Amino acid sequence: MNPVQLKLSDEQRALVGAVRDLSHSKDFRGNSIKYLDGTYPWENLDALAEIGILGMSIPEEYGGSNLPVFDTALVVEEVAKGCYVTAMALMGMLGVQVRVISTYAPESMKRDILPKVAAGKVHLAVCMTEPHAGTDVPNYKTNTVIKDTHAVVNGVKTLISRANExxxxxxxxxxxGSPGRHGIGCVLVNRNYPGFEVTARYHTMGGEYLAEIQFNNVEVPLENVILREGGMKQLMSAFNTQRCLNPSISLGMAEAAFEEAIKYVRERTIRGQAVANFQGIQWKLAEMYRDIEAGRALLYQAALSANPFPDPYQAGVAKMFVNEMAIRVANEALQVHGGYGFTDDYPISRIYRGVRYGTLGGGATEALKDLVGKKLVNDFDPVDGFLSMGNF
Structure with missing residues (x-):
């Protein structure tokens, strides 16, 4: 019996193939170690811009291709196989920030900003996390006061990617100052506005930098207030895209770790035979492959649910599983390398460090368990139970 497989279109295959060629090139995979010191992969993003990747999330009228979240996830997965730091930077060009602008921003801002993003001339960042409230968005303290001719932003954001770029x-x-969940909206701030300041930088074990940003009486035009009070639902809907792209990075890195493990055990010999011939190693590989394919199924289903944004619960389940799966796979892949896996001379060392980010960003695993668990308890039908298809 042939297994049921997801069939990609010719266009999707061509897209993935083009990205795979870049990801496996010496510029991406071969140079990935040089980004461990925090160097930003400008040249890799320029190469992706040249083949239209940076415009995937942007409508055609603004210079993009407006491809589905699923296509975007496929691309991010492939890039992550070659270079984690580049994949993280790419997510910043395809994720929640560009989705918020393309969906909710005024027309004038879309026409000014989005074509430059698609061309790789302007880079974006999202500021969510605060020092006292990581995933607790309703308790954010950063505040924007709306005045007659402008708005004023004050507050602190932390662990922000691409703060210097x-x-x-x-x-x-x-x-x-509107309290609670209802009081949350969204403002677009340019780094050159007076009062914007990067006050701290943190080098991560994955290689990239995260930063603290302060907004000290930053004046912005009224049109920069993209969503006012009551915008929380729209913002979190857009954020569900991030909950597919983040695990796409984890999936790609799990695949890279798996491939490195197979290459190593086929080449490494003990007592005259390849390590790959030992049953214990083959069992490890079988379990790694099983987990990768299970994660792929969950993630692809979540990405395909997007209309225009992914279902929050499917995305939450996929992110939980794939993030944790990737850590397990990378750990096992490092183990089969033995002591060599602990050195920077082998790619698995770099992969192991990068893959640890997944459960922390885009909604921590614990927060997503709360989200999904409450849904299960509230929606369970004591008579019919759950559908066999596993849909919420």
Missing amino acids: AEWFVVFTRIN
Whole structure:
């Protein structure tokens, strides 16, 4: 019996193939170690821009190709197989920040910013996390006061990616001090506005930098207030895209770790035979492959649910599983390398460090368990139970 397989279109195969060629090139995979010191992969993003990748999430009228979230996930997965730091930077060009602008921003801002993003001339960042409230968005303290001719932003955001490279920042903020979940909206801030300051930088074990940003009486035009009070639902809907792209990076890195493990055990010999011939190693490989394919099924289903944004619960389940699966796979792949896996001379060392990020960003695993668990308890039908297809 032939297994049921997801069939990609000719266009999707061509897209993935073009990205795979880049990802496996000496510029991506071969140079990935040089980004461990925090160097930003400008040249890799330029190469992706040349084949239209940076415009995938952007409508055609603004210079993009407006491809589905599923196609975007396929591309991010392939890039992550070659270079984690490049994949993280790419997610910043395809994820929540560009989705928020292309969906909710005024027409004038879309026409000004989005073509430059598609061409790789402008980079974006999203500012969510605060020092006292990681995933607790309703308790954010950053506040924007709306005045007659402008708005004023005050607050602190932390663990922000691309703080030194991005020109525009999509800032989740309270509006006019309105309390709770209802008070959250969104403001677009340019790094050159007076009062914008990067106050700290943190080098991560994956290689890239995260930063703290302060907004000290930053004045922005009224049109930069993209969403006012009550915008939380729209923002989190857009954010569900991130909950597919983040695990796409994890999936790609799990695949890379798996491939490195197979290559190593086929080449390494003990007592005159390849390590790959030992049953214990073959069992490890079988379990790694099983987990990767299970994660792929969950993630692809979540990405395919997007209309235009992914289903929050399917995305949550996929992210939980794939993030944790990738850590397990990378750990096992490092183990089969033995002591060599602990050195920077082998790619698995770099992969192992990068893959650890997944459960921390885009919604921590614990927060997603809360989200999904409450849904299960509230929606369970004591008579019919759950559908066999596993849909919420």
